[in-house]
Amino acid sequence: MAALRLFYRFMVRPFFREPVRTAVTILGIALGVAVVLAIDLAGDAATGSFRSSVETLSGDNNLEIRASGGLPESLVGTVAQLPYALRISPRIEDYAVVQDTKQTLPLIGLDLVGETAGYADRMSGDGTPAVNFMEGCAHADLNPAKDHDQSSKTPFDCLADPASVWVGSSLGRKPGEHLTLLLNDREGDYIVRGIYPDLNGAESAIVMDIASAQRAVGRAGRVDRILLKSPPSPNIDEWEQRLAAALPAGVEVRAQGAGTNENRQMLTAFRWNLRLLSYISLVVGGFLIYNTISVSVVRRRSEIGIVRALGGSRGLVLSAFLLESATLGLAGTLAALPLGRLMAGGTVKLMGLTVQALYVSSRPASIELSPTSIAL
Amino acid sequence: MPILSLENVTKDYDSDGQLVRALDGVTLAVETGQFVTLVGRSGCGKSTLLNLAGGMDFPLTGEVKIDGVSTTGLPDAALTRIRREKVGFIFQSFQLLYTLSVFENVELPLLLAGRGDARNTARERLAWVELEGLGDRLPHQLSGGQMQRVAIARALVHSPKIILADEPTGNLDSVTGNVILALLKRLTRERGVALLMATHSAEAADLADIVVRMRDGKIQTIEHN
Numbered sequence: 001m002a003a004l005r006l007f008y009r010f011m012v013r014p015f016f017r018e019p020v021r022t023a024v025t026i027l028g029i030a031l032g033v034a035v036v037l038a039i040d041l042a043g044d045a046a047t048g049s050f051r052s053s054v055e056t057l058s059g060d061n062n063l064e065i066r067a068s069g070g071l072p073e074s075l076v077g078t079v080a081q082l083p084y085a086l087r088i089s090p091r092i093e094d095y096a097v098v099q100d101t102k103q104t105l106p107l108i109g110l111d112l113v114g115e116t117a118g119y120a121d122r123m124s125g126d127g128t129p130a131v132n133f134m135e136g137c138a139h140a141d142l143n144p145a146k147d148h149d150q151s152s153k154t155p156f157d158c159l160a161d162p163a164s165v166w167v168g169s170s171l172g173r174k175p176g177e178h179l180t181l182l183l184n185d186r187e188g189d190y191i192v193r194g195i196y197p198d199l200n201g202a203e204s205a206i207v208m209d210i211a212s213a214q215r216a217v218g219r220a221g222r223v224d225r226i227l228l229k230s231p232p233s234p235n236i237d238e239w240e241q242r243l244a245a246a247l248p249a250g251v252e253v254r255a256q257g258a259g260t261n262e263n264r265q266m267l268t269a270f271r272w273n274l275r276l277l278s279y280i281s282l283v284v285g286g287f288l289i290y291n292t293i294s295v296s297v298v299r300r301r302s303e304i305g306i307v308r309a310l311g312g313s314r315g316l317v318l319s320a321f322l323l324e325s326a327t328l329g330l331a332g333t334l335a336a337l338p339l340g341r342l343m344a345g346g347t348v349k350l351m352g353l354t355v356q357a358l359y360v361s362s363r364p365a366s367i368e369l370s371p372t373s374i375a376l
Numbered sequence: 377m378p379i380l381s382l383e384n385v386t387k388d389y390d391s392d393g394q395l396v397r398a399l400d401g402v403t404l405a406v407e408t409g410q411f412v413t414l415v416g417r418s419g420c421g422k423s424t425l426l427n428l429a430g431g432m433d434f435p436l437t438g439e440v441k442i443d444g445v446s447t448t449g450l451p452d453a454a455l456t457r458i459r460r461e462k463v464g465f466i467f468q469s470f471q472l473l474y475t476l477s478v479f480e481n482v483e484l485p486l487l488l489a490g491r492g493d494a495r496n497t498a499r500e501r502l503a504w505v506e507l508e509g510l511g512d513r514l515p516h517q518l519s520g521g522q523m524q525r526v527a528i529a530r531a532l533v534h535s536p537k538i539i540l541a542d543e544p545t546g547n548l549d550s551v552t553g554n555v556i557l558a559l560l561k562r563l564t565r566e567r568g569v570a571l572l573m574a575t576h577s578a579e580a581a582d583l584a585d586i587v588v589r590m591r592d593g594k595i596q597t598i599e600h601n
Binding site for chain 1: 453460465476484485488489
C-alpha cells in the first residue's frame with residue numbers, strides 16, 4: 001500500500017502534471033507498436049488466403065514437368081510415347097481479370113476434351129473434389145450468337161468452345177452467365193458453362209480448355225506445365241530420374257506442388273522482411289521510452305538523492321523507474337491495438353497487391369486481431 | 377554505548393586528479409540526546425564527516441559505527457535500513473520535494489519504510505514543529521523557516537536515534553535561524569535524540585552540549601559547554 005502511494009506520488013502524478021509530454025510519449029510508443037501490429041495483421045490477411053491457386057484442379061498428380069518460359073506442346077507427345085503408364089495433364093496457367101469486379105484470378109487451361117472423364121472420376125487424397133466439366137455442356141446452348149447450326153454440335157464441341165469457361169463456386173456465378181475477361185490485355189466475352197467446388201477455401205480460378213487458353217493468352221503450341229500421375233511403384237524419386245533422362249536439357253521434373261512450397265517459403269521470407277522492417281518502428285518506440293525515462297531520471301536526480309537519504313533503496317528507485325517505463329509502454333500498447341487494426345486495413349490492400357505482383361495470386365482474408373498478435 | 381562513533385577515520389577525495397585528504401584520523405563519539413556541533417571553515421571536513429556518519433559514504437580507514445553497527449562492508453540494503461530506522465537528515469537547502477505537499481514530505485520516510493500509519497504520525501510531528509494546519513500546503517507556499525521546520529518534522533517522523541544536520545540555518549535569516557536552533561535544541565532534549573550539526577553559526581555553538589572544532593580534516597578541539 002505504502003509502495004503504491006509512493007508510486008502514485010512520484011511517478012503517476014508527473015504524468016498528469018505534464019500532459020503534453022506524456023501524451024507525445026504514449027503516442028510515439030503507440031505508433032511504433034501499431035506499425036508492427038498493422039504489418040503483422042496485414043501480412044496474415046494478405047497471404048493468409050494463399051492456397052496455391054495455381055494448384056487448383058491439380059488433383060492427385062504427383063509429378064510435374066516444367067521449364068523456364070514454358071514447354072513446347074510437342075513434349076506432351078514425347079512423354080506420352082514413353083513406355084510408362086503415366087497419366088498426363090498439360091496445363092496453361094495465367095491470370096485473368098474479371099472486368100465487372102476487377103478481380104484478378106488464375107486462368108487454368110486443361111485438356112478438358114481428353115481428360116473430362118478423369119476429372120469427373122478422381123477424388124484426390126487432399127480432398128480435391130471430382131469435377132464434371134461435361135455436365136455443364138450436356139445441354140449447352142452453344143454460343144448461339146456465333147453458331148447457327150447447333151444441331152451439329154456435340155458436348156465435346158462445347159468443351160472446346162473458345163468462349164466456354166468454368167468457375168469456382170466462390171465466384172458466385174451461375175451456369176449460363178456471361179463473363180467479360182481481360183486476358184493478356186485482350187478483352188473477351190465468355191460463358192460460364194459450369195461451377196466446380198473450390199478446394200479447401202482456395203480462391204476461384206477460371207478454367208477453360210487448353211486449346212482455348214492457348215489462343216486466349218497467345219501461347220499457341222506451348223504449355224506451362226505438364227502434370228503427371230505415375231504408378232505407385234517404383235518410388236517418386238525413381239520416376240523423376242527416369243523422366244529426366246527422357247527429357248531434353250533445361251526441362252525439369254519435380255514433385256508436383258514443389259512450386260507451391262517455394263512460393264510459401266518466398267512468402268514467409270517476404271513477411272519476415274516486412275516484419276523486421278516494422279520492428280524499426282518498435283525500436284523508435286523503445287527509444288522514446290528510453291529518452292523519456294532518461295530525462296525523467298536526470299530531472300529527478302535531486303529527488304532520487306533525497307529519497308535515498310531518507311531510506312529508499314537502490315532497488316526501490318530502480319523499480320519505480322522500470323514501473324514508469326512499463327506504465328508508459330502499456331498505455332502506448334493499449335492505444336496501439338485499435339490504431340494497429342485501423343492501419344492494417346490500409347496496409348493489407350497494398351501488401352496484397354505486392355504479394356500478387358511479386359509472388360502468387362492471393363485474396364486478402366479478413367483482418368483478425370488474434371491473442372497472438374496482441375501478445376506480440 | 378554511543379549512538380555514533382568514529383574511530384581514527386580517514387577519507388580521501390579525488391579532486392581534478394589530485395588526492396585530497398578530507399578527514400584525517402578523526403575520532404568522535406556522540407551519545408544519545410547530545411547536541412554536538414561541528415564548526416570550522418569551509419572545506420575542513422564537516423560535511424564529509426556527516427556523510428560518513430549517515431552511512432552515505434565509507435571511510436578509507438578507521439571505523440564508523442551507528443548504534444553499534446559498523447558501516448564498513450555493509451551492503452547497500454543494510455545501510456539503507458540503518459538510514460531508514462536510525463538516522464534523520466536536515467539539509468541547508470531544506471531538500472523538500474516540491475511536488476509533494478507538506479504532509480506528503482513528512483510522511484516520506486515512513487512510506488519508504490513500508491509503514492501505513494504515516495498521516496497521523498506526520499500530523500503529530502508537524503505539531504512538534506508548530507506547523508499544525510499547514511499540512512496540505514506545497515513547499516513553495518511556505519517561508520524559509522517553515523520549510524526548515526517541515527524538514528525537521530520529516531527528520532523526526534520515524535523516531536531516529538540521531539539527526540545529522542548540515543548547516544540547517546545557512547539559508548535563513550538570523551532571527552529565523554535562532555528560532556530553528558532553539559527548536560532543535562528543545563526537540564533533542566524532549567525526545568532524547570542526538571543531534572550532530574555542521575555549522576558556521578556561533579549561536580549554534582553556544583547552544584550545543586559539545587562543540588567540535590575542525591581544521592584541515594582533523595579535530596582540533598572538543599569543548600563541552
